[in-house]
Amino acid sequence: MTAPRQDPLRDPRFFADPYPTYDRLREGCPVRRVPTGSGGHHAYLITGHAEAREAFTDPRLSKDTARFFADRPSNRDLHPAISRNMLASDPPVHTRHRRVATRLFTTGRVRELRPFINRVVDDLTATWRPGTDIDLVADLAVPLPVTVVCELLGVPKPDRATLAARSHDLFDATDTDRVDAASHHIGDYLTHLVDTARATPGDGPLHSLLRDCDAGGLDRDETVSLAALLLVAGHETTTHFIGNAVLALLRHPEAFDRLRRDPDLIPGALDELLRFDSPVSVATFRHSTEDLRVGGFDIPAGFPVLIAPGAANRDPSAFPDPNHLDLDRDAGAHLSFGHGIHRCPGAPLARAEAEIALRTLLTRFPATRLAAPATSLPWRRTRLTRGLTTLPLTLA
Template sequence: MTDPLRDPRFFADPYPTYAALRDSSPVRRVATGSSGQYSYLVTGYAEARQAFADPRLSKDTARFFAGRPSRRDLHPAVARNMLATDPPQHGRLRSLVTKAFTTGAVARLRPYIAALVDELLDAWPEHGTVDLVKSLAVPLPVTVICEMLGVPEADRARVRTWSGELFAAGEPERIDAASHAIGGYMTELVAAKRESPGESLLDDLIAVRDDQDRLTEHELVSIAALLLVAGHETTTNFIGNAALALLQHPDSWARLRKEPELLPTALDELLRFDSPVGIATFRYSTEELPLGGTVIPAGVPVLIAPGAANRDPARFPAPNRLDLDRTATGHLAFGHGIHRCLGAPLARAEAELALGALLSRHPDARLAVPAESLTWRHTRLMRGLVSLPLRV
């Protein structure tokens, strides 16, 4: 059995593979790796939505891997973070950071985000070629989350590099090294902020740890590392994927130029069409689990694929067509259930403001290279472009 998720063609365009797997069975066993390992892959919409909310699927990686031999060397702050916990620990940790990402909190950030978008686009040439990923999709969310956490400007380029390395599919040594770089950096930043406090989200978390004793030191560093990475990776892919989708659908591009008020609702269709998360983070079955006509045995990894579920024709007719009139609410790009993406309101605001400014300031932008020559990130977790050259 070969791993269908490691084929180079999968990274360039995963949707034919997803469709073939889903047509065979919406839940099926697949090879993962080259040493006889396997997982159960969930590609159907109804099955994915059920799986996201099923308490029989655990995210407690520490419990799953306890006692198992491993060649991996992930930093503890990356290996055991809030995403890798179950209730009640998950709810306790999530409640400490939720208020920073509510719709109201994000609304207060919108003027800052809009000004940052303008600043980034001001640096674009009036005529010529520009890489949207490098000059907008990456620096915008990186700068916002780093500002929120109080990461010094001089360190942000390194943070982005380490974060990208974390998703190097099939290269465990690079991933492990990046995890130690991020974990070590956040440990040092926490120490520096204790010496010289500020008013960032990280300062608030340190106060929760030191003054209120509601976090362990490991939990503090792991939340900081998670927010640093998760706070921009998904949004970078969201902006790049959405821009490419619109550029490849000139009618949709032109419509949003003329009717910019449609953009907030169009975001759902753009998220559905090319989800920035292809396959969600690790889960495993704690007991036998019937799902989609398949019985998943206890104690095996389960991969839920929002990228596949969002193109399930049983839920979204003509799923391979971008349709701005479609009611795409209910898509699973941000997950579902208690682990639904905490930063979804922030990601939506950043994408809305970035795409809106792109459409208004560069209405005649077009791809500078054939779409087939674009390079996609080599990771099955994230779905995102390495670069997106535009002619403006």
């Protein structure tokens, strides 16, 4: 297989619509070597569904970022809370972190959170009126998950907007200095928040989290790193989930009308909406610790490996007619939340937030329409996530 001459995931056309690129790469070879950035570096990109599922569970693909860069010079300066979190670790370290994180998002705990989520959505939409224009991203998709995760972490209300903005900066693919600075702002803030909570007895959500961390054997730095992961992963992808789902429905009026007429179908439609336009385009960093084969294709040791859920979810061998939004499709095998031991533990919360947001929009404003051409909408310039920067709507 011949590697492309330039990084296909940095082309401006990719950010606007990655799926033609993914289709072309997958049809050529579902596991292929691609250039990454500048400097002659390469990675292996996995775009096939079966191959992605296999790679997600292969222990020879490590997520231990520190191990990969131990003997590779780097000028990056990420805060340890960002660079050494659960997503950048392997068992047994990962196992301890995940055991704590999973307890935070059990079905029972998410059920207990639903009344709070409903109140947040009601507050955010209280001033919305038919005939007015809103930006769904700024007015709902961003503040909803930010408010929920900050409530879980005990972040004071005056600090939430700044913390969310710094979290947003972490995904800026064009400015590594900005990313590094944002990581230190978040890491330092959460370190202070955790230390203050430990020194002040209480019974709030953060104190509950600290007790879970203590019971799980996490030390101070590990507790801060878990808090940082909850903050960043707990709202960024959910923001894109909501925005992408609303846009997909507006571009498919028959699907929008079906859910409007029967909102109880929304929970069952979430998997197809996640599959159709995944908020996670390329999964977080992995690297090969030894030579291996994925789907019959060789990957040598010592290379970064990029698994692309956004591509795998549009693989026609797994999902016939994949570019069509089909609410009757069994899309439960989508990979938007990952697969295996690193599957997103916060998936139940993300689904609850998206369901409540969609139900509110479709029932209160059933004739809502786009306030700008879909082809003109601006998308985030990052290969990791796929999401809109704005989504202008006219409420009706």
